[in-house]
Amino acid sequence: MVDVEYSCASMTLREINVALRALPDGTTVRISEPRGCHNLVVGLSNKISVEIDGNAGYFIGGLCDGPDITVNGSVGWSVGENLMAGTVRVKGNASESACASSHGGMVIVEGDASSRAGISLKGGTLCVGGSVGHMSGFMAQAGTIFIGGDAQGSLGDSLYEAVIYVGGKVSSLGSDTKVEELTDVDKKTLGELIATTGFDHVSIDNVTKIVSAKTLYNFDALKDQKY
Amino acid sequence: MCGIVGLKLKNPALENQLGALTVPILDCLASRGEDSTGIAIYTHDIGKSAHKYSLYNPEMPFDWEQYVGSLDGVFGDGSTLTVQARQALVVSEADPVQILSAIRHGDPTVRLFGYGNAIDVFKEVGPASVVCERYGIANRAGYMAIGHTRMATESAVTTEHSHPFAVNADVCLVHNGSFSNYASVRRDLVDHGIHFDTDNDSEVCARFIGRELAEGATMADALKTVLKTFDGFYSLVVASEDSMAVVRDSFACKPMVVAETDDYVAVASEYHALAELPGIEDARVFEPNPEEVLSW
Numbered sequence: 001m002v003d004v005e006y007s008c009a010s011m012t013l014r015e016i017n018v019a020l021r022a023l024p025d026g027t028t029v030r031i032s033e034p035r036g037c038h039n040l041v042v043g044l045s046n047k048i049s050v051e052i053d054g055n056a057g058y059f060i061g062g063l064c065d066g067p068d069i070t071v072n073g074s075v076g077w078s079v080g081e082n083l084m085a086g087t088v089r090v091k092g093n094a095s096e097s098a099c100a101s102s103h104g105g106m107v108i109v110e111g112d113a114s115s116r117a118g119i120s121l122k123g124g125t126l127c128v129g130g131s132v133g134h135m136s137g138f139m140a141q142a143g144t145i146f147i148g149g150d151a152q153g154s155l156g157d158s159l160y161e162a163v164i165y166v167g168g169k170v171s172s173l174g175s176d177t178k179v180e181e182l183t184d185v186d187k188k189t190l191g192e193l194i195a196t197t198g199f200d201h202v203s204i205d206n207v208t209k210i211v212s213a214k215t216l217y218n219f220d221a222l223k224d225q226k227y
Numbered sequence: 228m229c230g231i232v233g234l235k236l237k238n239p240a241l242e243n244q245l246g247a248l249t250v251p252i253l254d255c256l257a258s259r260g261e262d263s264t265g266i267a268i269y270t271h272d273i274g275k276s277a278h279k280y281s282l283y284n285p286e287m288p289f290d291w292e293q294y295v296g297s298l299d300g301v302f303g304d305g306s307t308l309t310v311q312a313r314q315a316l317v318v319s320e321a322d323p324v325q326i327l328s329a330i331r332h333g334d335p336t337v338r339l340f341g342y343g344n345a346i347d348v349f350k351e352v353g354p355a356s357v358v359c360e361r362y363g364i365a366n367r368a369g370y371m372a373i374g375h376t377r378m379a380t381e382s383a384v385t386t387e388h389s390h391p392f393a394v395n396a397d398v399c400l401v402h403n404g405s406f407s408n409y410a411s412v413r414r415d416l417v418d419h420g421i422h423f424d425t426d427n428d429s430e431v432c433a434r435f436i437g438r439e440l441a442e443g444a445t446m447a448d449a450l451k452t453v454l455k456t457f458d459g460f461y462s463l464v465v466a467s468e469d470s471m472a473v474v475r476d477s478f479a480c481k482p483m484v485v486a487e488t489d490d491y492v493a494v495a496s497e498y499h500a501l502a503e504l505p506g507i508e509d510a511r512v513f514e515p516n517p518e519e520v521l522s523w
Contacts (some may be wrong), residue, residue: 020232035499035502035503036497036498036499036500036501036502037499038497038499055498055502055512056507057498057499058497074498076482076484076497076498076499077482093483093513095484095514096479096480096482096514115478115479115480115517116516132470133479133516133517134479134517135478152516
């Protein structure tokens with residue numbers, strides 16, 4: 001049982017988002033018939049629990065600073081974009097740019113995520129149970145990307161301080177990345193991530209850690225010059 | 228932004244509903260562009276040896292009888308003329324080469340939007356709701372529909388610049404994105420004697436694919452050559468009489484979602500637009516990978 005139910009079939013997007021904003025902390029909500037609707041549950045700072053019952057569209061949970069959101073289906077582009085705190089759990093797949101620019105909180109995709117997952121991550125955590133598309137982790141500045149499955153090409157291109165863990169195969173690494181040995185701290189982090197996400201198909205011993213090689217951090221005036 | 232749609236039916240029982248299934252998709256994708264709307268309907272409603280010609284004139288009313296008469300009987304005896312709003316559909320058994328030449332050298336205010344044994348092309352400036360209503364799209368039957376809602380970036384907002392671009396018999400293309408090297412490709416095609424109706428970037432790709440097909444390439448091979456030749460951003464849906472194919476550029480930053488059931492294959496820019504299709508809950512929904520050519 002939930003405290004409140006809204007349906008996208010009988011309410012407009014704005015009516016739903018305004019109603020959600022007014023709910024007290026601790027309220028549980030179910031949103032039915034999302035039918036791929038964009039911009040559901042965005043910009044909330046109250047600590048409510050929202051369940052979206054079906055496939056949803058773009059920017060689900062974007063800009064949120066508190067709520068815990070579960071999507072019983074798949075989502076479109078940019079789930080949890082610029083998330084500040086709270087969680088977004090997607091039971092299906094996510095399209096492009098999942099968790100883009102998130103400052104905090106956690107986006108969990110139980111299926112696959114598409115291209116540019118975790119692009120420009122700024123401190124949040126992205127966990128994907130399946131695989132991710134090409135250019136994931138592009139220019140990620142801070143935070144953690146945990147991929148249970150495989151990663152397509154150019155993973156972590158131009159990475160800054162964010163850390164990427166991959167349980168499966170990496171098609172190719174992006175520019176200025178390097179593979180590092182897992183430390184005990186990494187293993188502890190991974191153990192906690194697996195416990196939180198339930199991604200127990202991932203074996204910590206098989207995880208590859210990818211960080212910035214930091215060769216692009218400073219401009220080298222003498223590089224490629226001949227005297 | 229633009230919205231692109233492809234709906235190919237597997238179940239013949241749905242053919243009477245093709246238009247009714249496609250209109251809500253276009254209507255939803257109007258949020259990605261309202262400059263113009265276009266749709267190609269594929270239907271086997273004429274004899275195998277005949278061709279349909281989708282003609283357009285911006286003037287309304289326009290004397291289409293007189294126009295057909297002005298082409299010196301090139302359409303032949305037994306040809307039929309059906310007029311709706313600014314468009315006319317002529318069905319003829321006569322030689323298409325002579326007809327295409329006569330149309331090109333006839334009244335310059337008349338445009339040919341497409342021709343073939345199966346394809347009817349409807350397009351005009353305006354949002355999906357208006358254009359679909361004007362051309363009665365919801366009541367049209369067929370086995371495949373290719374549609375487009377345009378937000379213009381590369382060339383003017385006119386009906387001629389609208390998608391789909393149907394350049395060969397029963398071949399059409401819709402494009403979301405923008406080509407950056409289209410002027411070079413266009414020059415090369417012009418040097419090989421290919422005629423253009425507009426300065427639109429997507430028309431260049433349509434005519435490029437048209438040339439590849441005319442030279443014997445399969446649709447899949449033609450799209451692989453597009454990947455090698457064209458620079459820029461693109462998600463494309465391309466159709467021929469019996470197939471529908473899609474491709475996205477290597478960055479894949481223009482969206483595309485495929486939903487497949489036992490009854491149909493549907494492609495759209497956003498899942499949102501497909502959410503009203505019957506059986507969508509159980510469809511296999513996925514995104515084509517970058518540089519992956521898929522055809523059905």
